Amino acid sequence: MIESLLLSLPEIILSSAAMLLMLVAAYAGDRSARLVTWLAVLSFAAAALFVPGIRDAGGSGFDGLFLGDRFAAFSKIVVYASAAISLIAADSWFSREGQYRAEYPVLILLSGVGMGMMVSAGDLLILYVGLELQSLAAYVLASFQRRDNRSAEAGLKYFVLGALASGILLYGISLLYGFTGSTLFTDVANVIGQQTASPGGLSTGLLFGLVFALAGLAFKVSAVPFHMWTPDVYEGAPTPVTAFFASAPKVAAMALLTRLAVSAMGPATFEWRQIVIFMALASTVLGGVAAIGQVNIKRLLAYSSINNIGFALIGLAAATPDGVSSVLFYMAVYVVMTLGSFLVVLRMRDENGQPVESIAALSGLSRTRPLIAAAMAMFMFSLAGIPPLMGFWPKFYVFKAAVAADLTWLAAVGIATSVIGAYYYLKIVKVMYFDEPAPAFERSRDWVEGLLIAAAALFVSPIGFPLINPILTASANAAGALF
Amino acid sequence: MNQAGFPILSLLLAVPMIGGALCLFVSASAARWVALVATLVDLALGAWLWGNYQVGGAQWQFVEQLGILGPFEWALGIDGIALMLILLTLFLMPICIAASWTAIEKRVQEYMACFLLMETLMIGVFCAQDIFLFYLFFEGGLIPMYLIIGIWGGAQRIYASYKFFLYTLLGSVLMLIAILWMVNFAGTASIPTLLVTDFPVDAQTWLWLAFFASFAVKMPMWPVHTWLPDAHVQAPTAGSVILAGVLLKMGGYGFVRFSLPMFPEASAELLWLIMGLSMIAVVYTSLVALVQRDMKKLIAYSSVAHMAFVTIGLFAFNHQGLDGALVVMLSHGLVSGALFLCVGVIYDRLHTREIDRYGGLSTNMPAYATLFMLFTMASVGLPGTSGFVGEFLSLVGAYQISTTVAAVATTGIVLGAAYMLYLYWRVAYGKQVNTDAAAMPDLNLRELAMLGSIGLAVLWMGFYPESFMAPMRKDVGVLIARVERAKPAGDARIRLAAAHPAKPVAGEHE
Numbered sequence: 002m003i004e005s006l007l008l009s010l011p012e013i014i015l016s017s018a019a020m021l022l023m024l025v026a027a028y029a030g031d032r033s034a035r036l037v038t039w040l041a042v043l044s045f046a047a048a049a050l051f052v053p054g055i056r057d058a059g060g061s062g063f064d065g066l067f068l069g070d071r072f073a074a075f076s077k078i079v080v081y082a083s084a085a086i087s088l089i090a091a092d093s094w095f096s097r098e099g100q101y102r103a104e105y106p107v108l109i110l111l112s113g114v115g116m117g118m119m120v121s122a123g124d125l126l127i128l129y130v131g132l133e134l135q136s137l138a139a140y141v142l143a144s145f146q147r148r149d150n151r152s153a154e155a156g157l158k159y160f161v162l163g164a165l166a167s168g169i170l171l172y173g174i175s176l177l178y179g180f181t182g183s184t185l186f187t188d189v190a191n192v193i194g195q196q197t198a199s200p201g202g203l204s205t206g207l208l209f210g211l212v213f214a215l216a217g218l219a220f221k222v223s224a225v226p227f228h229m230w231t232p233d234v235y236e237g238a239p240t241p242v243t244a245f246f247a248s249a250p251k252v253a254a255m256a257l258l259t260r261l262a263v264s265a266m267g268p269a270t271f272e273w274r275q276i277v278i279f280m281a282l283a284s285t286v287l288g289g290v291a292a293i294g295q296v297n298i299k300r301l302l303a304y305s306s307i308n309n310i311g312f313a314l315i316g317l318a319a320a321t322p323d324g325v326s327s328v329l330f331y332m333a334v335y336v337v338m339t340l341g342s343f344l345v346v347l348r349m350r351d352e353n354g355q356p357v358e359s360i361a362a363l364s365g366l367s368r369t370r371p372l373i374a375a376a377m378a379m380f381m382f383s384l385a386g387i388p389p390l391m392g393f394w395p396k397f398y399v400f401k402a403a404v405a406a407d408l409t410w411l412a413a414v415g416i417a418t419s420v421i422g423a424y425y426y427l428k429i430v431k432v433m434y435f436d437e438p439a440p441a442f443e444r445s446r447d448w449v450e451g452l453l454i455a456a457a458a459l460f461v462s463p464i465g466f467p468l469i470n471p472i473l474t475a476s477a478n479a480a481g482a483l484f
Numbered sequence: 485m486n487q488a489g490f491p492i493l494s495l496l497l498a499v500p501m502i503g504g505a506l507c508l509f510v511s512a513s514a515a516r517w518v519a520l521v522a523t524l525v526d527l528a529l530g531a532w533l534w535g536n537y538q539v540g541g542a543q544w545q546f547v548e549q550l551g552i553l554g555p556f557e558w559a560l561g562i563d564g565i566a567l568m569l570i571l572l573t574l575f576l577m578p579i580c581i582a583a584s585w586t587a588i589e590k591r592v593q594e595y596m597a598c599f600l601l602m603e604t605l606m607i608g609v610f611c612a613q614d615i616f617l618f619y620l621f622f623e624g625g626l627i628p629m630y631l632i633i634g635i636w637g638g639a640q641r642i643y644a645s646y647k648f649f650l651y652t653l654l655g656s657v658l659m660l661i662a663i664l665w666m667v668n669f670a671g672t673a674s675i676p677t678l679l680v681t682d683f684p685v686d687a688q689t690w691l692w693l694a695f696f697a698s699f700a701v702k703m704p705m706w707p708v709h710t711w712l713p714d715a716h717v718q719a720p721t722a723g724s725v726i727l728a729g730v731l732l733k734m735g736g737y738g739f740v741r742f743s744l745p746m747f748p749e750a751s752a753e754l755l756w757l758i759m760g761l762s763m764i765a766v767v768y769t770s771l772v773a774l775v776q777r778d779m780k781k782l783i784a785y786s787s788v789a790h791m792a793f794v795t796i797g798l799f800a801f802n803h804q805g806l807d808g809a810l811v812v813m814l815s816h817g818l819v820s821g822a823l824f825l826c827v828g829v830i831y832d833r834l835h836t837r838e839i840d841r842y843g844g845l846s847t848n849m850p851a852y853a854t855l856f857m858l859f860t861m862a863s864v865g866l867p868g869t870s871g872f873v874g875e876f877l878s879l880v881g882a883y884q885i886s887t888t889v890a891a892v893a894t895t896g897i898v899l900g901a902a903y904m905l906y907l908y909w910r911v912a913y914g915k916q917v918n919t920d921a922a923a924m925p926d927l928n929l930r931e932l933a934m935l936g937s938i939g940l941a942v943l944w945m946g947f948y949p950e951s952f953m954a955p956m957r958k959d960v961g962v963l964i965a966r967v968e969r970a971k972p973a974g975d976a977r978i979r980l981a982a983a984h985p986a987k988p989v990a991g992e993h994e
Contacts, residue, residue, distance in 0.1 A: 368591075382627055387653075388620045394555060397616075397660075404664040412664065413694075416657040423653055427630070427646060435634045435642055469554035 155237025170217025284311025365438025805881020
């Protein structure tokens with residue numbers, strides 16, 4: 002029991018911090034918002050320190066319900082780091098709006114607990130509980146600017162569609178349980194293994210369960226055709242919340258999907274691979290084509306995230322240790338690029354201090370704010386996967402895994418669709434560098450945010466190359482935990 | 485360590501990189517000087533490299549391996565072919581900087597930084613010995629070139645920059661998948677090892693096509709050449725020089741380095757494709773060039789036609805063809821670069837590229853007209869200029885493999901003479917109908933130095949091509965030996981005595 006509790010120490014730390022900070026917030030009011038924010042960031046750091054599976058191989062607790070392995074460790078570190086960074090960004094942004102409330106960091110903390118449980122789940126019900134905890138916090142966050150119609154609409158839309166997806170997922174889980182007699186990943190995998198080995202093949206009920214479970218999770222990672230909510234929610238939600246949505250929960254959901262597909266449904270790889278391939282190609286194509294006409298930078302980044310998830314799914318389709326490792330590597334680099342871009346978007350305020358979101362507002366940024374423009378250009382080229390920027394390497398490994406798994410055609414089609422995506426990333430660079438300057442943005446004096454942007458820009462530049470090997474070793478170790 | 489005793493190739497890459505970074509932090513006029521000094525220092529290093537290159541020595545020289553750097557290995561090394569293309573790059577760069585001295589007035593620091601970054605990436609392409617490192621340099625060049633065309637280009641620059649970027653990107657991403665497959669198959673990313681790996685014949689076709697997609701766009705071959713006229717016309721003068729002078733050579737270099745030695749069977753099997761497209765390119769683009777009214781567009785189309793001579797020669801599977809193709813690449817790099825500079829010189833004065841706006845320039849600009857004449861003749865392929873050597877050898881090579889191809893390609897020489905002389909006639913001779921054109925001053929010292937230095941190189945290559953062919957001879961021999969097994973039978977009835985290199989062995993020149 003003690004071992005099990007030790008394994009879940011990060012979740013315990015985050016939950017206790019959330020409850021304590023909630024009390025602080027309740028008594029001290031919104032004046033304490035900044036203090037609560039930094040305490041929450043500290044809690045994430047503390048939780049990251051106690052993540053099992055970093056120094057050793059970790060283990061499983063609560064009779065296999067909760068896994069503290071290296072896979073969970075890798076995902077948790079990325080999730081906690083990105084949650085903490087989006088929290089730091091939120092503080093300064095909301096303070097400028099004068100709408101910051103002390104509940105915000107608490108909600109992010111609770112969401113962090115949920116994400117931790119998602120990536121550690123060894124059981125279908127734990128998976129569901131974690132997912133719901135994360136989602137409920139996210140629904141509230143989306144509508145955090147209560148007086149803003151768009152924000153309220155985003156929250157409602159997210160909630161309704163999220164509830165639908167949860168229902169689909171739960172239905173899938175119930176089918177899986179009904180046809181395998183267990184909710185434990187390992188037991189489910191065993192039964193699927195027996196069935197695929199038998200002459201009759203996979204039973205229809207199990208197949209349905211598998212499809213529904215994948216569909217429910219596809220909603221969470223916003224893979225096409227379950228992506229519809231993403232642009233609206235990303236546009237409507239306050240920008241720091243969007244930054245959060247695009248980073249930490251994406252990593253957690255992707256890790257969850259990967260673990261479920263590989264650990265629980267591993268023997269049925271042939272069956273789910275077709276679904277994953279379809280989602281991957283549909284996401285890369287639609288994420289590329291639909292982004293072209295966008296005029297709002299947040300909407301554009303929403304499609305960019307759909308596009309990127311598509312590429313990560315190609316790694317999952319390989320269903321090999323290399324493939325899983327490439328998915329994790331992809332998500333880690335993706336998070337840096339996305340957070341970097343959103344940090345730049347957070348800086349977009351006109352001279353009156355009002356936030357602006359149109360792409361046209363970026364016009365001529367290279368002359369009014371050359372450093373920010375250079376950083377943004379690097380994020381864009383990197384997201385487009387142009388070497389020698391960092392964003393090339395995750396794509397590289399994903400395609401490498403696909404080629405090694407005899408899915409060369411998938412790699413070829415996938416990489417060809419990446420050219421569509423390159424077009425709209427180029428468009429941002431074009432607006433910033435080729436167009437005549439628009440009115441300059443307000444000068445920001447927030448050095449923490451500036452420092453974060455600089456760090457992200459350095460990471461995506463060739464200077465970040467020495468980090469590839471350590472991250473890759475970690476992700477390969479993490480992937481090893483699933484096989 | 486290599487024969488230099490220090491990592492000379494890394495130094496060659498580092499100098500422009502450091503210069504470029506420096507440019508961003510100084511004033512506009514200082515940035516020009518920094519860029520010029522950096523490129524000249526690099527050129528001096530290049531001259532040293534040429535002097536110390538052992539002709540007939542080891543195949544890969546100045547090799548350096550600084551260990552695994554993440555997903556790829558920092559492995560550099562050059563053979564004679566790479567050496568010559570590196571020298572071409574190094575030679576053209578200071579000229580490009582000089583050409584932009586007064587023409588570029590806005591955002592000079594960024595412009596110089598882009599150019600120097602470009603130089604690093606181009607040299608990197610030619611000396612990378614790890615195939616992923618090669619890809620990194622190959623693709624990385626897109627970013628600075630995109631910015632150069634988009635920021636400092638002409639009126640239609642945005643369209644041209646997109647077209648350039650997306651065309652070349654689509655071509656090269658397919659190559660990446662092929663590279664991944666090859667590395668997966670061979671278990672190594674080292675180019676020298678891959679060069680001697682025999683890939684299964686049925687896979688070769690697909691791999692060849694994937695590489696072809698990339699190199700044909702870069703080259704560019706008909707019908708994927710359409711990005712080139714747009715990019716050339718809209719790019720600033722120096723951008724056009726680099727595009728025509730070096731970037732197009734990456735396509736030819738790719739064929740010679742990868743497609744031929746790695747997939748000999750596929751190369752022979754798909755010979756019809758290369759030869760067919762080249763024949764169309766020679767005739768079609770020459771005819772298109774004939775009716776152009778924009779000088780830069782005319783030269784751009786002539787580039788496509790000249791590049792077809794390269795592909796014809798490369799896939800002739802014999803010594804003359806390959807030698808010829810390589811010399812055409814070098815010669816075209818010099819000549820088309822010089823022609824774009826010639827256009828730039830008068831564009832700077834009158835701000836139009838319309839041919840009809842000029843006329844009779846030989847009266848008021850005699851020095852200009854003389855040099856322009858030299859480069860026109862070199863482009864036509866007059867004996868005594870670099871253009872003749874390469875085109876002649878390519879055609880001799882091609883004749884052995886297919887008389888039809890040789891016959892059709894030869895019409896390109898006639899057509900080439902037609903459009904170039906027609907251009908020269910309209911610009912330099914005739915009545916001076918436009919008063920503003922008649923009032924233009926002749927070349928100043930800077931322009932004279934730029935064009936004069938290229939002129940000397942063109943004549944050198946025309947009169948004594950041996951200096952340039954000697955370092956490449958052994959590598960061409962290795963390549964021939966490698967593709968010998970797939971060599972298609974030709975239809976020409978010539979005795980093989982002519983097919984042996986008539987020159988004495990390379991040892992004589994060491």
